[in-house]
Amino acid sequence: MSNEDWTRRSLNAVWHPCTQMRHHAGGGALPLLPILRGEGAWLYDFEGRRYLDGISSWWTNLFGHANPRINAALREQLERLEHVMLAGFTHQGAIELAERLSALTDGALGHAFYASDGASAVEIALKMSFHYWLNRGEHKKNRFLCLEGSYHGETVGALAVTDVALFRDAYAPLVRQAEIVPTPDARRAVSGESAVDVARRAAFGLEAKLRAEEGRVAALIVEPLVQGASGMAMHDPEYLRLARALCDRYGAHLICDEIAVGFGRAGTFFAHEEAGIRPDLLCLSKGISGGYLPLSVVLCRDGIYQAFYDEDIRRGFLHSHSYTGNALACSAALATLDIFAEDDVLNANRVRAEKLYASLASLAEHPAVSHLRARGMICAFDVKSEDPDFSRRFYRAALAREVLLRPIGNTVYLMPPYIVSDEEIGQLGRATKEALAEALAAV
Ligand SMILES: *Cc1c(COP(=O)(O)O)cnc(C)c1O
Numbered sequence: 001m002s003n004e005d006w007t008r009r010s011l012n013a014v015w016h017p018c019t020q021m022r023h024h025a026g027g028g029a030l031p032l033l034p035i036l037r038g039e040g041a042w043l044y045d046f047e048g049r050r051y052l053d054g055i056s057s058w059w060t061n062l063f064g065h066a067n068p069r070i071n072a073a074l075r076e077q078l079e080r081l082e083h084v085m086l087a088g089f090t091h092q093g094a095i096e097l098a099e100r101l102s103a104l105t106d107g108a109l110g111h112a113f114y115a116s117d118g119a120s121a122v123e124i125a126l127k128m129s130f131h132y133w134l135n136r137g138e139h140k141k142n143r144f145l146c147l148e149g150s151y152h153g154e155t156v157g158a159l160a161v162t163d164v165a166l167f168r169d170a171y172a173p174l175v176r177q178a179e180i181v182p183t184p185d186a187r188r189a190v191s192g193e194s195a196v197d198v199a200r201r202a203a204f205g206l207e208a209k210l211r212a213e214e215g216r217v218a219a220l221i222v223e224p225l226v227q228g229a230s231g232m233a234m235h236d237p238e239y240l241r242l243a244r245a246l247c248d249r250y251g252a253h254l255i256c257d258e259i260a261v262g263f264g265r266a267g268t269f270f271a272h273e274e275a276g277i278r279p280d281l282l283c284l285s286k287g288i289s290g291g292y293l294p295l296s297v298v299l300c301r302d303g304i305y306q307a308f309y310d311e312d313i314r315r316g317f318l319h320s321h322s323y324t325g326n327a328l329a330c331s332a333a334l335a336t337l338d339i340f341a342e343d344d345v346l347n348a349n350r351v352r353a354e355k356l357y358a359s360l361a362s363l364a365e366h367p368a369v370s371h372l373r374a375r376g377m378i379c380a381f382d383v384k385s386e387d388p389d390f391s392r393r394f395y396r397a398a399l400a401r402e403v404l405l406r407p408i409g410n411t412v413y414l415m416p417p418y419i420v421s422d423e424e425i426g427q428l429g430r431a432t433k434e435a436l437a438e439a440l441a442a443v
Contacts, residue, residue: 003046006034023392030392031399038065041420043404054398054405054428055415059228059260061291063339064419070290073335077328086114086325093330100337101284101299104269108278109299113317114325118259118285119153121296122221124319125281126157128300129219129253135307135315143213145206145220145252148183151229152221152257161221164230179213181206181220183227184235187371187382195236202235203242210250219253219281220246224271225375228260231411232380234373240275253280253304259296263287263336264346264418267353267376280304290336291417295329349418352425353377356414359429368440380413383436387443397435403428405435412436 010016010032011024023030033051035043041064043051053061063070077093084091098112113128115121126144133141146152146161153159159168161178168175182205186195193201210217224240227233240256247254256279261271265287268274272282281304285296308317323329339345357374363381364372372381383390391407398405405412405428414428 001046003034006046007032010034031396040064041417041424049402051399051402051404052424052427053417054403055413056417057291059265059415060286061417062263062287062336063290064417067290069339070292070332070335073331074292074328077331081327083323083326083328087320091327093327093334094325097330097333100334101297105278105282105299108301109282110302111300111305113298113300115296115298115321116294116323116326118283118296119155119158120321121259121283121285121298122152122161122257123155123157124298125221125255125283126161126219127319128281128298128304128317129255131317132253132304132307133218140216141218143216143218144178145181145209145217146178147222147227148180149185149227149230149233150221150223151227179209181209183233184239185227185233186235187233196238199236199239199242202239203246206243207246210246210252214250217250217252219255221255221257223257224261225266225274226261226271226378229408231408232373232378232413234375237275240272240277244275244277255279255281255283257283259283259285264340264349265377265415267349269340269346288336289329289332292332293326293329294323295326295333345418349377352418352420355422355425356416359425360414360432363433377418378413378415380411383410383412385410385440390439393439393442394435397438398431401431401434403431405432
């Protein structure tokens with residue numbers, strides 16, 4: 001069957017995520033691409049055309065599609081155990097993964113609670129924080145703080161700490177909105193301010209809120225270093241140090257949502273390491289399974305775990321998802337950690353990240369480009385354009401050059417898998433510049 005057949009059947013039967021389905025219809029429409037197979041950084045359609053996955057399939061893929069080592073681990077696991085419920089049962093993969101993730105925090109976060117998606121990890125962290133304070137007799141601590149422009153997922157609980165109008169506003173009546181505190185986004189710098197100055201200014205705002213709400217805040221939730229979904233807003237690690245100190249002073253948890261920035265994406269293995277701090281609760285997903293299977297985890301300090309440890313069942317954390325700690329997903333995650341260890345990935349990425357930035361560096365001079373920025377394996381810039389269709393035009397222009405890039409509004413970003421070659425980085429850079437020229441010329 002041709003691409004067109006699959007596309008038609010998909011549009012008849014599948015409701016696609018994050019999409020106004022009408023945009024797939026008619027002339028000049030957003031294409032819907034049926035993918036037959038993947039290999040390395042490339043996705044192949046049914047007619048042999050290929051696309052360089054410049055955004056790691058929504059930031060999940062780390063070591064390429066159909067990675068031989070992850071495939072081998074999954075095949076082996078498949079012959080032994082595909083899944084077993086994690087209440088009353090346990091298995092080797094869930095145990096080893098929890099131990100290894102904890103070791104990667106130097107033991108600071110000693111317990112792992114599994115779930116299946118990022119948003120469910122966020123829900124778990126929020127419930128755990130609230131319930132911890134309840135178990136400690138602090139029942140007034142039921143408010144959460146989140147940053148301006150924060151994104152923590154799209155279930156009703158996660159939307160409460162998400163500040164992206166497009167995703168949240170329609171559901172506002174369903175949501176118990178968290179308090180929003182200023183973002184440390186370095187682009188907010190005014191007249192000679194440095195990124196550190198912006199971070200300090202944002203921390204002032206955080207302290208004012210913590211003081212005003214003293215005794216009522218359970219936790220602050222942040223995306224460390226890069227606020228992804230609202231447009232790759234980057235901040236100085238100083239903000240995380242100040243936020244850590246303020247949460248300690250006012251008796252609130254610090255939740256780090258590293259669903260997008262963990263697993264080396266922002267340079268260090270966990271993004272919060274860059275600030276020399278540890279959160280109380282850490283949410284991980286996306287890259288955790290190398291981009292293979294839905295898996296998420298919340299790591300917590302032992303002190304939080306201990307507050308639930310009791311004869312009384314109501315003081316326990318009774319949350320669950322059917323596929324919690326799925327054995328296949330855990331084996332993909334363990335294979336992913338093996339690759340990090342065996343290939344010295346973080347060091348190799350330092351060089352790769354420089355090349356990625358270099359591939360876009362000339363755009364710093366482009367009259368329509370501002371705030372060219374990078375953090376680890378993420379490069380982004382903002383485009384001055386009044387065209388409401390800029391992002392879709394750019395997307396189509398990049399696809400025509402065999403490259404998958406999906407701007408967020410007027411922010412274009414590169415976030416490729418960690419196995420991209422120099423040649424592929426070159427192609428990403430060239431396609432970005434050409435797609436930009438084409439999208440800007442269209443109006
Ligand atoms: C993607 C993302 C989520 C939500 O994860 P899902 O698996 O899509 O539910 C939450 N937080 C951040 C920072 C993310 O980037």
